Amino acid sequence: MVDRRMESVNLSLSGMSPGTLRGQTAVRPSPPDFSPMNRRNFLVAGGTAAFLPTMAHLPLAPQPAKGKPFRLNYAPHFGMFGNHAKSQEDQLQFAADEGFRAWEDNGMAGREVAVQEALAKKMEQCGITMGVFVAHGDFGKPTFASGDGGMRNRVLADMARAVEVGKRVRAKWCTVVPGAIDPRLDEGYQFANVVDLLKRCCDVLTQAKSEMVMVLEPLNFRDHPGLWLTKVAQGYAVCRAVGSPHCKILDDLYHQQITEGNLIPNIDRAWDEIAYFQVGDNPGRKEPGTGEINYRNVFRHIHGKGFTGIVGMEHGNAEGGKEGEQKLIARYRDADAW
Numbered sequence: 001m002v003d004r005r006m007e008s009v010n011l012s013l014s015g016m017s018p019g020t021l022r023g024q025t026a027v028r029p030s031p032p033d034f035s036p037m038n039r040r041n042f043l044v045a046g047g048t049a050a051f052l053p054t055m056a057h058l059p060l061a062p063q064p065a066k067g068k069p070f071r072l073n074y075a076p077h078f079g080m081f082g083n084h085a086k087s088q089e090d091q092l093q094f095a096a097d098e099g100f101r102a103w104e105d106n107g108m109a110g111r112e113v114a115v116q117e118a119l120a121k122k123m124e125q126c127g128i129t130m131g132v133f134v135a136h137g138d139f140g141k142p143t144f145a146s147g148d149g150g151m152r153n154r155v156l157a158d159m160a161r162a163v164e165v166g167k168r169v170r171a172k173w174c175t176v177v178p179g180a181i182d183p184r185l186d187e188g189y190q191f192a193n194v195v196d197l198l199k200r201c202c203d204v205l206t207q208a209k210s211e212m213v214m215v216l217e218p219l220n221f222r223d224h225p226g227l228w229l230t231k232v233a234q235g236y237a238v239c240r241a242v243g244s245p246h247c248k249i250l251d252d253l254y255h256q257q258i259t260e261g262n263l264i265p266n267i268d269r270a271w272d273e274i275a276y277f278q279v280g281d282n283p284g285r286k287e288p289g290t291g292e293i294n295y296r297n298v299f300r301h302i303h304g305k306g307f308t309g310i311v312g313m314e315h316g317n318a319e320g321g322k323e324g325e326q327k328l329i330a331r332y333r334d335a336d337a338w
Contacts, residue, residue, distance in 0.1 A: 072307070074313055075104040083320075083321055132310075156200060167210075181226055253293065277310070277312065288332065318331075
């Protein structure tokens with residue numbers, strides 16, 4: 001989901017702002033486009049670039065009728081179908097017409113209230129469920145691990161704001177990245193500080209009578225060195241310690257393929273604490289079918305376990321233009337065919 005190189009998703013007391021997120025809070029601008037491709041610079045090494053064209057031309061399974069809903073609730077983002085539809089409302093309509101029944105927008109909290117309400121209305125008309133938006137993500141400071149009172153207050157203010165955003169856009173999930181490690185503290189103290197602050201965040205949601213779920217995203221060490229939360233097992237331990245339905249795991253399979261692999265066994269072990277998935281193939285962070293992950297098997301597995309939540313399409317397009325967008329849809333149809 002989120003990246004040191006992305007536009008700022010740190011919901012500071014002054015609101016969200018663009019620019020590279022390095023633990024700093026900028027002044028809130030006019031509403032930006034926070035599509036994941038604007039948030040991330042997916043840098044593909046030379047060997048990867050040579051690899052992708054070969055994978056991109058693998059034969060696909062027979063395609064079902066256009067508009068048929070997918071088996072799983074895959075969630076595109078703004079900009080993914082920008083060659084087929086320009087306005088945000090038209091992009092939602094295009095996705096619905098292609099069979100998508102979910103959407104995610106990491107930067108939703110930074111949009112004007114009127115825009116949030118208009119997008120929520122359009123999603124409802126299209127039968128689209130809103131997925132995650134970012135409630136808090138700081139890549140430069142130990143916002144959770146340090147136990148610092150000022151950082152704690154900022155996080156709690158972000159969560160209070162996220163409650164209001166969630167109400168407006170009918171969102172059930174919001175992403176939280178628990179910041180950087182604190183090299184001055186033993187890991188045991190950091191763990192305790194993270195758990196304590198997450199419990200306080202849960203209290204904010206409970207007191208607001210919100211059903212929203214914070215989903216904690218472990219991020220890979222290669223793209224995001226120095227972050228506190230990196231592995232699914234670590235997220236599992238945190239969620240068990242917090243012990244609240246408001247605190248669960250966002251299992252981004254792109255990140256976890258890099259960090260540890262073993263995707264399906266880790267899904268099974270952490271299943272009770274996983275509330276949300278995001279995907280992207282590796283290498284390259286493009287759509288399923290362009291890398292090494294057998295997403296058809298993964299999707300079949302989580303569908304077989306009864307997963308009815310959202311699978312966020314947090315990746316770039318392997319190919320440009322309208323043709324590239326159609327190929328992306330075809331690759332999801334292929335991965336969804338079992």
